Amino acid sequence: MSNPRTLRRVVTVLAILGAAGAGTWGWQHYRVGSAGQQAAGSEAGQNPGKASGPAVPVTIATVQKGSFPLYLSSLGTVQGFNTVVVRTRVDGQIDQIGFKEGQIVKAGDLIAQIDPRPFQAALDQAKAKKAQDEASLANAQLDLSRSVRLGEFATKQQTDTQRSTVQQQTALLQADDAAIANAQTQLDYASIRAPISGVTGIRQVDKGNIVNAATQTGIVTIAQIEPIAVIFTAPEERVSDINKAQAAHPLQVIALSTDGKTRLSEGMLSVVNNQVDSNSGTVRLKAVFDNKDHALWPGLAVSTELLIKTLDDVVMAPNEAIQHGADGLYAYAVDADNKAQVRKLQVGPSNDRNTVVERGLEPGDRVIVGGQYKVKPGSTVAFKVADGQPPPAPTTGSAAGGAR
Numbered sequence: 001m002s003n004p005r006t007l008r009r010v011v012t013v014l015a016i017l018g019a020a021g022a023g024t025w026g027w028q029h030y031r032v033g034s035a036g037q038q039a040a041g042s043e044a045g046q047n048p049g050k051a052s053g054p055a056v057p058v059t060i061a062t063v064q065k066g067s068f069p070l071y072l073s074s075l076g077t078v079q080g081f082n083t084v085v086v087r088t089r090v091d092g093q094i095d096q097i098g099f100k101e102g103q104i105v106k107a108g109d110l111i112a113q114i115d116p117r118p119f120q121a122a123l124d125q126a127k128a129k130k131a132q133d134e135a136s137l138a139n140a141q142l143d144l145s146r147s148v149r150l151g152e153f154a155t156k157q158q159t160d161t162q163r164s165t166v167q168q169q170t171a172l173l174q175a176d177d178a179a180i181a182n183a184q185t186q187l188d189y190a191s192i193r194a195p196i197s198g199v200t201g202i203r204q205v206d207k208g209n210i211v212n213a214a215t216q217t218g219i220v221t222i223a224q225i226e227p228i229a230v231i232f233t234a235p236e237e238r239v240s241d242i243n244k245a246q247a248a249h250p251l252q253v254i255a256l257s258t259d260g261k262t263r264l265s266e267g268m269l270s271v272v273n274n275q276v277d278s279n280s281g282t283v284r285l286k287a288v289f290d291n292k293d294h295a296l297w298p299g300l301a302v303s304t305e306l307l308i309k310t311l312d313d314v315v316m317a318p319n320e321a322i323q324h325g326a327d328g329l330y331a332y333a334v335d336a337d338n339k340a341q342v343r344k345l346q347v348g349p350s351n352d353r354n355t356v357v358e359r360g361l362e363p364g365d366r367v368i369v370g371g372q373y374k375v376k377p378g379s380t381v382a383f384k385v386a387d388g389q390p391p392p393a394p395t396t397g398s399a400a401g402g403a404r
Contacts, residue, residue, distance in 0.1 A: 055338070055379075055380045055381055055382035056340075056371065056374045056375050056379050056380070056381045056382065057371060057374075057381070057382050057383075057384075058332075058334075058340075058368045058370060058371035058372070058374075058375060058381045058382070058383050058384075059368070059369050059370030059371060059383065059384055059385070059386050060334055060366045060367060060368055060369060060381075060383040060384075060385060060386065061317075061318045061320075061321065061366075061367060061369045061385070061386045062364060062365070062366060062367075063315060063316070063317050063357070063361045063362065063363055063364060063365040063366075063367060064315075064316050064317075064354075064363060065313060065314065065315050065316070065363035066313070066314070066316065067310050067311065067312050067313075067314075068310065068311040068314045068316055068349070068351075068354065068356055069307055069310050069311075069351070070307070070308050070309050070310065070311060070349055070351075071254075071305040071306060071307055071308070071351055072234055072238060072242075072305070072306040072308055073303065073304070073305050073306075073351075073352075074232045074233055074234060074285075074303070074304050074306070075232060075233075075258070075301065075302070075303055075304070076230045076231055076232030076233075076255070076287075076301075076302050076303075076304045077230070077231055077232075077299065077300070077301055077302070078228060078229070078230050078255075078296045078297060078298055078299060078300040078301075078302060079228075079229050079230070079231060079298055079299070080198065080223030080224050080225060080228060080229070080298045081224040081225070081226075081227050081228050081229050081288065082196050082198070082223075082224040083198075083221065083222070083223045083224070083298070084195050084196055084198075084221070084222050085218035085220075085221050086111050086112075086192060086194070086195070086218050086219050086220050086221070086222060087213070087215070087216075087217075087218045087219065088112075088114060088189070088192055088211045088212070088213055088215075088219065089189040089192075089213050090114060090119065090186055090189045090190055090213060091210075091211070091212040091213060092114035092115045092118065092119075092190060092210070092211065093114065093115045093208065093209070093210050093211075094112050094113070094114055094115075094205060094206075094207050094208060094209055094210075094211060095113050095114065095115050095207070096110075096112065096113035096207065097111075097112050097203065097206070097207050098110035098111055098112060098113065099111055099194075099200050099203075099220070100200075101200060101201070101202055101203050101220075102199065102200060102201075103199070103200050104197075104198070104199050104200075105194045105197065105198065105199075105200055105222065106194065106197045107193075107194055107195060107196050107197050108193050108194060109193060109194045110191060110192070110193055110194075111192045111193060111194055111219060111220065112192040112205075112219050113190065113191055113192070114189075114190040114191075114192065114211070115190070116187055116190040116191070119183065119186045119187035119189075119190050120187055122183045122186065122187075123180065123183035123184055123186075123187055125183075126176065126179040126180040126182075126183045127180055129176050129179065130173060130176035130177065130179075130180060133169060133172040133173050133176050134173060136169050136172070137166065137169035137170060137172075137173060140162065140165040140166045140168075140169050141166050143162045143165070144159070144162035144163055144165070144166050192219065194222055195222070196222055196224050197224060197226075198222040198223050198224040198225060199222070199223055199225055200220050200221070200222055201220055201221040201222075201223070202220070203219065203220050204217055204218060204219055204220060205217070205219045223298045225291055225294060225296070225297070225298065226290065226291055226292065226294075227267075227288050227289060227290050227291055228288070228289050228291040228296050228298070229270070229286055229287065229288055229289075230253070230255055230267070230286070230287045230289065230296065230302060230304060231284060231285070231286055232284075232285055232287070232304045232306075233280070233282040233283065233284055233285065234282060234283055234285055234306065235281065235282060236276045236281045236282060236283055238308075239272070239276065239283050241308055242269075242272060242285075242306070242308065243272060245308050245309060246269060246272065250268045250269065251268065251269040251306060251307060251308065252266060252267075252268060252269075252306075252307040253266070253267050253268065253269050253287035253289075253304055253305070253306050253307070254266055254304065254305040254307070255267065255287075255289065255295075255296060255302045255303070255304055256302060256303040256304070256305065257302065257303065258301050258302065258303055259303075260303050260352060264295045264296060264302060265289045265290075265291060265293075265295050265296055266289070267287045267288050267289030267290070268287065268288060269285060269286075269287050269306065270286045270287055270288045271285065271286040272285055273285065273286075285306070287304070287306075311348075311349075311356065314348070314356050315356065315357045315358075315361060315362065315363055316354040316355065316356055316357065317331065317354065317355055317357050317361055317367055318353065318354060318355075318367070318369050318386070319350060319352075319353065319354060319355055320369035320370065320386075321367040321368065321369045322345065322347065322355055323372060327344065328344060328345070329344070329345040329346075329347060330342050330343060330344050330345055330360075331343050331345055331360070331361065331367050331368070332367065332368040332372055332375055333361065333365050333366060333367050333368075334366040334367070334368065334381055334383060337380075338380055338381055338382070338383070339378055339379065339380055339381070340368065340375045340376070340377060340378065340379045340380075340381055341377060341378075342377050343360045343361055343365075343367075344360055345357055345359065345360035345361065346358045346359040346360060366383075368381070368383075369386050370386065
């Protein structure tokens, strides 16, 4: 053993034997572990309904039965029921502004006053001209009376001339009346008044400026907001349904904020446009709202919901409960043992909250609306009730019956 070469050989042999023993020991333990896992898997496959692990926390809601309003959703723009750009109809200098920007005015209220003196002078001149012509007519009538009384002592020509003079003066008086009316109208135009009731916008012309009738820029814009209108669109394939429903009864339109969370106002469908836009495949619709609270404002973008019809006595489930799978739509229902079971669904129309379920669920069924990604068929669940939902009663019938 003192030979170094012999010592190295002994150490090498011992290392080889140790490695072989360790490998044998590891292989035996690997086979034992694999056999155990296979046995556990076989047991789980034979007992799929057996709960494994703790209960899965989920949120549930109850399937309801009732009336389902069928809405057609769209985007729209608010516009004044009537909108008028107030312009001057005569030339002159603005002496007075009779409104404040953003003020609500009534029809006939003073908007602006143009210097009336030139128009008043023209009216006075027309009235003076009429007085002059009235005097001339009176004189002509006297001359005609004298000619008639003279009888045969006056020539026929003189009488006819006087009669013609009277007729000419009468015609001049009629022209004078027209001139007076025109001058009075021009004077009235110097006081610019609101043609409609509504809210004024930003003033475009200030006091002291010269305005003229040829200028396209108005003094201010007035928009009627009580009532107010909303213009929105609908797909061309729904035109027939809308017209049929409108012929049966007035259709309700709901205006909401663009995110759909805030209900702004309720109105009625007023007009279905007489032509479909071939480029977009849509038809324009107009709804009218009383807007007493001024929740709608011209130019505001809104979401709209047009109530086409209401489905009665239908089964409804929350949208969150409807899941998409390889075999179609399904939902997780919770049975009386608080276990999750898959229900294959056949659904109808839906809105932003609920979906009509034609087959697969029954009223009173408890469905999972939150936490589904952790749930498997047969999983035991620990649930809480979704906000705004009544406390559900344990399901003893259809929820325990499995998928349909």
